[in-house]
Amino acid sequence: MRFRAKIVDLACLNHFSRVINTIAKLAKTCTLRLTVSKLYFILSDKVANGGVSMWCELCQGNFFDEFQMEGVAAEHNEIYLELVPENLSRALKTAQSAKAVKIKLTNKHCPCLRVAVELPSLSSSSRIVTHDIPVGVIPRRLWNDFREPRVPDFDVSIYLPVLKTMKSVVERMKNLSNSIVIEANLSGEMNLKIETDLVSVATHFKDLGNPPWASEDGCQSSDQGRDLESMAEARIDIKKLQQLLAGQQVNPTKALCNIVSKRVVHFILLHEDVSLQYFIPALA
Amino acid sequence: LECILHSFLFLLVFGRALHAIARISDEFWFDPIEKGLALRSVNSSRSAYAYVFFSSMFFQHYCWTAVSQPCQKEKQLSLPCKLIIKSVLPVFRCVNVLERNVEKCSIYTNINDHHITFQLLCKHGVVKTYNLTFQECDPLQAVFAKHMCPNILKVHSRLLADIMIHFPSSQEEVTLSVTPVKVCFKSYTEEDTDFSKTMLTEIQLNPDEFDYFQVGVDSEVTFCLKELRGLLAFSEATSVPVSIHFDVSGKPIAFSIEDTVLEASFILATLSDIEKETASQQPPCFSQRQERPQGNRNAPNTESAKPASPLAKQEIKSVPRVTKKDLTGMEGTAMTEAEHRAMLEEEATESQIISPQTLCHMQFLTSINIAFLQFHSLFFGAVSCKEKDATSHTFHSLATASDTEEDFGNMQSSQV
Numbered sequence: 001m002r003f004r005a006k007i008v009d010l011a012c013l014n015h016f017s018r019v020i021n022t023i024a025k026l027a028k029t030c031t032l033r034l035t036v037s038k039l040y041f042i043l044s045d046k047v048a049n050g051g052v053s054m055w056c057e058l059c060q061g062n063f064f065d066e067f068q069m070e071g072v073a074a075e076h077n078e079i080y081l082e083l084v085p086e087n088l089s090r091a092l093k094t095a096q097s098a099k100a101v102k103i104k105l106t107n108k109h110c111p112c113l114r115v116a117v118e119l120p121s122l123s124s125s126s127r128i129v130t131h132d133i134p135v136g137v138i139p140r141r142l143w144n145d146f147r148e149p150r151v152p153d154f155d156v157s158i159y160l161p162v163l164k165t166m167k168s169v170v171e172r173m174k175n176l177s178n179s180i181v182i183e184a185n186l187s188g189e190m191n192l193k194i195e196t197d198l199v200s201v202a203t204h205f206k207d208l209g210n211p212p213w214a215s216e217d218g219c220q221s222s223d224q225g226r227d228l229e230s231m232a233e234a235r236i237d238i239k240k241l242q243q244l245l246a247g248q249q250v251n252p253t254k255a256l257c258n259i260v261s262k263r264v265v266h267f268i269l270l271h272e273d274v275s276l277q278y279f280i281p282a283l284a
Numbered sequence: 285l286e287c288i289l290h291s292f293l294f295l296l297v298f299g300r301a302l303h304a305i306a307r308i309s310d311e312f313w314f315d316p317i318e319k320g321l322a323l324r325s326v327n328s329s330r331s332a333y334a335y336v337f338f339s340s341m342f343f344q345h346y347c348w349t350a351v352s353q354p355c356q357k358e359k360q361l362s363l364p365c366k367l368i369i370k371s372v373l374p375v376f377r378c379v380n381v382l383e384r385n386v387e388k389c390s391i392y393t394n395i396n397d398h399h400i401t402f403q404l405l406c407k408h409g410v411v412k413t414y415n416l417t418f419q420e421c422d423p424l425q426a427v428f429a430k431h432m433c434p435n436i437l438k439v440h441s442r443l444l445a446d447i448m449i450h451f452p453s454s455q456e457e458v459t460l461s462v463t464p465v466k467v468c469f470k471s472y473t474e475e476d477t478d479f480s481k482t483m484l485t486e487i488q489l490n491p492d493e494f495d496y497f498q499v500g501v502d503s504e505v506t507f508c509l510k511e512l513r514g515l516l517a518f519s520e521a522t523s524v525p526v527s528i529h530f531d532v533s534g535k536p537i538a539f540s541i542e543d544t545v546l547e548a549s550f551i552l553a554t555l556s557d558i559e560k561e562t563a564s565q566q567p568p569c570f571s572q573r574q575e576r577p578q579g580n581r582n583a584p585n586t587e588s589a590k591p592a593s594p595l596a597k598q599e600i601k602s603v604p605r606v607t608k609k610d611l612t613g614m615e616g617t618a619m620t621e622a623e624h625r626a627m628l629e630e631e632a633t634e635s636q637i638i639s640p641q642t643l644c645h646m647q648f649l650t651s652i653n654i655a656f657l658q659f660h661s662l663f664f665g666a667v668s669c670k671e672k673d674a675t676s677h678t679f680h681s682l683a684t685a686s687d688t689e690e691d692f693g694n695m696q697s698s699q700v
Contacts, residue, residue, distance in 0.1 A: 087483045094450050109479035123492030129450050132484040 001079055001137070003034060003105040006066040013101055016063045017092040018249040019056070019274050024085040025247030026054055026278070031138060031146050034069050034079040037061070041085065042146045051281035052240055055149055062273035072140055079105070080143055082136035083113065091115040091131035099126060111135050149279065152266055154258035155232035157213055158184040160267075161205045163255060166192075167245035169203045174238050176201065179283050182241075182257070182265055183233030186210050186226060194238070211256050232259040234282040244278050252276075295389060299376030300521040301336045301548065304514030306369045308334045308550075314367050314400065314418065316348055316393075325369075326426065331553035332511045333426035336518075342545040365393075365418035367400065375402045375414050393418075428538050428551050433529035434500025435462060439493070441519035441526050441541075447487050448516060451509060455485075457555070458509040460530070460537075464499045467491060472506045472555075495525055503532045506555040515539055515550045522546065533557055 007013045023030065023041045033040040039060055045053035060067045071077035095101050095117040102116045112132040121127040138146075160166060169192060173180055177194035184190040188209050193202040250271060258266040260282075267278040305312050305325045312325040312334075320339035326332065340346035388405040404412040447469055451458060457472035470486035473479075491497040519526050519541045530537035534556030540549040 084483075090452060090483070091485075112479075121490065121493055123490040125490045125492075127490075127493070128488045130486045130488075131450075132486075134480045134483065136480070 001072055001105065002068070002070040003079060003103075004066070004068050005060070005064045005103045007063060007101045008065045008099075010096075010098070012063045012065075013092070013095060013098060015250075015273075017089070017095070019058060020085060020089045020092060021249055022247045022276070023054075023056060024089040026243060027085060029082060029084055030054070032081045032083055032135075033146060034071075034081070036069055036077060044145050045279065045281075050237060050240065051279075053149060053279045055277040057275045059273050076140060076143075078143075080138035080146065081105075081111075081113070082138055083133060087131075087133040088113070088115070091117070091133060094129070095119070105135075106132070108132070111137050149277065152258060152260050152264060154266065155226070155261045156184045156186055157211050157256060157258045158186075158188065158190055159209045159211060160255040160257055161190065161208060163245060163248055163251065167242070167248075170238065170242050170245055173201060173203075174242050178238060179235050180238040180241060181233055181235045182259060183231040184208075184257075184259055185231045186228045189231075191231070211254075232261040234259055234262055234265050236265055236280045236282055240280050244280075295376070295386060297518070297521045297546070298338070300514075300518040301338075302369070302372060302376050304518040304548075304550070305334050305336065306373055307511055307514035308332050310370060311366050311368050312372075313421070314365050318348055320346070324425075327511070332508065333551045334511075334515070334549070335426075335551075336546070336548040338546050339544075365400070366421045367416055367418050371414075371416045372402070375404065375412075426551055428529075428536055428549070430527075430529040430538055430540070430549075433531050433535075433538075434498075435503060435528075435530050436496065436498045437462075437467070437494050437528040438496035438525055439528070440495065441516060441523070443493060444526055445516050445520060447489070448509065448513065450485055450487055452483075452485075455509055457506050459504055459506040460528075461504040462499045463502045465491065467494070467497075496527075501532060503530065505530050505533050505535075505537050507537050507552040511552055512539060512550060515541075515548065518548065530554070 007016060027041075027043045031040075031042040031044070033042055037060060039058045041054070041056040043052065043054035045051050069077070069079065071079055092101070092115070095115075097120065099118045099120055101118070102114075104114045104116070106112050106114045111134070113135050115131045115133065117129045117131075119127040119129060170180065173192065173194045176199060177196050179194070181193040181195075182190070183193070188207050190205045190208055191202055192205075194200065244267060248269065252269040252271050254268070254270040256268050258268070260266070262282050264279055264281050267276075267280070269276040269278075301323065302312075305323055308325040309327045312323055315322040315324060318340075320337055320342065322338075323334075323336045325334045340348075386404045386406050390403045390405075391400065392403075393400040399415045400418055402414040402416070404414075406412065448458075451469075451471065455471060459470050459472045461468045461470065467489045468486060469489075471482070471484045473482070473484065491499075515526075522541060522543070524541040524543045524546075527540050527542070528537065529540070533554055535554060536551050537554050538549055538551045541547065
């Protein structure tokens with residue numbers, strides 16, 4: 001099992017750091033899956049996470065100048081590692097002016113991702129900062145736990161409002177309630193509602209647009225025949241929603257959510273070279 | 285004795301000094317003397333000592349008088365006192381904002397009331413007055429023969445800050461490893477560190493990056509980074525380069541800065557290699573008198589380790605049992621592993637403070653009545669354009685802030 005990668009371009013480095021920072025805000029521990037062409041940050045829906053799950057996919061070619069990987073076996077040319085993304089985020093934080101960043105899988109005292117940052121210095125030789133981030137190697141028999149989640153059979157799919165606006169609305173609501181209701185319909189309308197003994201607050205968004213999904217049999221949409229005005233809703237933990245919105249460091253090209261009434265809300269955030277899916281289950 | 289000098293003060297520098305000292309301990313010694321104002325602090329486990337000295341030139345106005353009681357024979361007496369840091373820090377809390385809003389800051393004390401007053405004259409006629417009580421006590425002097433250290437590095441504070449920033453703010457201990465051709469700062473690890481849970485950071489530098497680089501003996505010293513961070517912020521404010529003096533592991537490491545108007549030293553104990561030390565340790569002894577309770581002024585202190593002669597160089601070895609988690613009571617478990625040894629010798633460079641008279645009187649303080657000191661200092665917060673108005677401002681504030689008429693009169697006559 002071997003892995004080495006190198007980033008030389010500062011813009012790529014910053015972009016990669018931002019992705020890591022977003023992941024770090026969403027998960028304390030997660031799984032990093034390495035394949036020849038992609039990196040995945042995966043959080044599977046364990047009870048410990050509150051049922052939340054995450055799937056983030058990056059094309060390595062968009063970030064790394066060099067990328068070499070050898071998986072556990074020839075026919076399973078992948079590596080699954082468990083790590084604390086905050087550590088990676090911290091290692092990259094002070095690399096903003098780096099000449100190069102190299103990441104390598106090593107095993108000195110224990111399996112580690114070694115991040116070596118080469119920084120410019122006043123002297124002839126560069127300053128080298130090395131961070132050893134401990135990782136856990138996940139054995140092949142557990143790989144099934146980390147499969148890509150299927151898009152659920154949703155009732156409504158709708159584009160999200162401007163994330164910055166949504167974030168500030170949710171942040172204020174967070175002070176008043178522990179849970180929030182997201183409801184939306186196929187007419188591009190979405191409401192965010194909270195209700196407590198003392199107060200109820202609702203924010204209404206309209207003209208958001210509904211993304212077209214091609215269903216398996218090629219028909220117009222899987223929820224054909226659904227009343228356009230009818231709202232699908234789910235009550236979710238407001239902190240989880242706030243975490244998702246607050247963690248976004250870059251505006252996505254596309255942001256949408258799929259609501260399965262009273263079951264789960266599936267968020268999809270697409271950037272040019274990164275896609276992030278986040279599932280928040282509905283509260284009982 | 286009085287001395288009056290005009291200069292610029294950087295409130296920021298003073299505030300940062302206090303913040304740096306705050307990282308060492310909750311209380312500090314406030315020790316005004318003729319030549320300037322000294323601030324000292326030592327942490328509870330005696331493994332870190334901070335000393336900052338502002339010469340009288342640092343202040344826009346500095347007046348120190350000693351008023352002795354009739355029974356005193358000494359004329360020059362300084363009375364250091366102890367203040368709680370938490371009481372003083374709010375005065376200098378947001379130092380950046382302070383410089384914009386505060387036009388003048390004056391510090392004066394009246395021993396009779398056991399109060400030290402910090403008064404900030406701010407914009408728009410706002411006056412903030414902080415009256416702080418203090419405890420009288422004898423000064424603590426940790427002295428350290430810097431010139432005897434085989435390893436000396438000198439570097440701009442910016443570089444040191446750029447190095448330390450790579451360590452997480454929760455990183456407690458850091459190891460500095462030097463050979464004549466290589467310098468490296470790394471996270472401290474010990475034999476039973478759980479590597480699977482700890483992220484380790486290491487920074488390698490070229491000796492070229494240092495303004496001065498002298499390595500007499502290859503060494504690896506481990507010290508507490510948390511205690512140092514305050515000094516880094518302080519030295520950045522002063523833009524004075526930082527000198528690092530150290531020896532082999534177990535001997536203290538000193539980080540110091542020095543320029544014409546101020547000097548500061550942070551002396552930290554370093555981890556020694558695990559040796560077969562017996563559990564019974566020598567009781568720590570310092571060149572310090574025990575702190576006296578306020579009401580008990582006349583009782584002589586029998587426990588103090590008085591130097592044989594004021595100016596003799598004394599080697600006082602102390603073997604305190606130190607753990608970084610002292611406060612949480614982990615001393616028992618850390619007994620042999622984290623034994624810190626701080627060797628305290630009289631500091632040659634502190635000679636301007638340890639004047640013969642001062643030392644003499646320190647010896648006597650234990651057995652005679654308290655000397656009363658009237659101390660009066662003013663310093664100017666905002667700089668530059670106000671300088672021309674300094675004189676008039678000084679008199680004006682003297683009139684309102686002065687404790688006695690005599691001071692006022694004296695100062696006026698010696699104005700330049």
